[in-house]
Amino acid sequence: MLCGKSRCPIIVRLSHYMRTLVKVKGLNLDGSSPPSVFVGRFGYPYVFVGPLTPPVHGDTSIMDAPELWLGKSIDEIAEIRLSLIRGNFRVKVDQPTGSNRLLDEVRDLALSNLSVEVEMFFKKKPSGVFLMDDEVQPFGASAPIESLKIGSLRLDHRLDKAYHDYDLKASDAVLELYKSSIPVSKIQRAFSVGAFGEYKRRRLVPTRWSITAVDSIISNALMENVRRNPIINEYRVYESDYLDNRFEILMIPDVWCYESIEAWYPGTVWNPQGDRVVMYGDYEGFSGRTTYADMGGCYYAARLAVTERLVAEQRQASVLILREAHPGYIMPVGVWQVRENVRNALRKPPLKFNRLEDALEYMFSKLSIPRGVWMRKSTLLKQVLHQRKITSF
Known part of the structure; x- marks a missing residue:
């Protein structure tokens, strides 16, 4: 390969990308979001945010559950993630709850415990460049959203409780949820849509940053425990x-x-x-x-x-x-x-x-x-x- 790789990542991505794109007819898409959302970082504090949804229905939860991907091949992961179409709209990171209907719906989606029926109406047909980032899971094409419909939700009661606690610090919410055996990826998703923290301090957090922030918060707390423990013997x-x-x-x-x-x-x-x-x-x-x-x-x-x-x-x-x-x-x-x-x-x-x-x-x-x-x-x-x-x- 001209790029020096044994296989071309662009070709691998393109094959899965095009396979999904042909299923998107016109300017709307309906499917079951795993659930999954993405918050961009470019232009911060004004960022693009929106749901990730495949053009298929049913239980799609595996598409946003990296804890379950170990053992899957590069091609299998590419197929899973590049099936997700990203709808997006631009907001300021400190946009308060109730001031933007699209944002409120995306935030609710992020707190769901099960796959959610989503219909997106786009301003133009999904397209775009591939995201090449070793910190964020890949996804497929994207397009600006004109409007969004979300089906019935079954919220994770633990995430919902943290969301409605306006006096609980974001770091404390992360730790409480981790101790409740919520998967780290679910905590990171909710963290990214500003679901935690004292009410006036809540912010959207770009997905890339939210992943690292949650890993850091949890491991810092665990380190406090580790430092008090006896040393291994070998x-x-x-x-x-x-x-x-x-x-x-x-x-x-x-x-x-x-x-x-x-x-x-x-x-x-x-x-x-x-x-x-x-x-x-x-x-x-x-x-x-x-x-x-x-x-x-x-x-x-x-x-x-x-x-x-x-x-x-x-x-x-x-x-x-x-x-x-x-x-x-x-x-x-x-x-x-x-x-x-x-x-x-x-x-x-x-x-x-x-x-x-x-x-x-x-x-x-x-x-x-x-x-x-x-x-x-x-x-x-x-x-x-x-x-x-x-x-x-």
């Missing part, structure tokens, strides 16, 4: 391989700190035209971080998965995540892939070692990039090895 290595993304996770018996490093091969999402591997990484110590991670949403998605595991075990550890994104990862599918890949690794029994060197030797044997390259990039490993040298005297 070195552990966890693994997962999905969509040509290889994850190796090292847990070290020490106080909480966290580092995530990604290596993108030529022909992948963030290194499409390169001739060498590109690496990104971020680190935080025991007290956490006060600045946004340069890696973006992937850092917080993986941190959520790690803190979930440690809280479940009531243990504490230093954690290093190494990710190799190989050329088979031809197009971005969203930050959920990182969260679910790491969750998948941590659900499996780890390999346990008594010595750090043995754990490192095994972990690096499973990766394609040489050990020395990772060692030079990792702040955590440098600190651990330096500390070991000091204590050996």
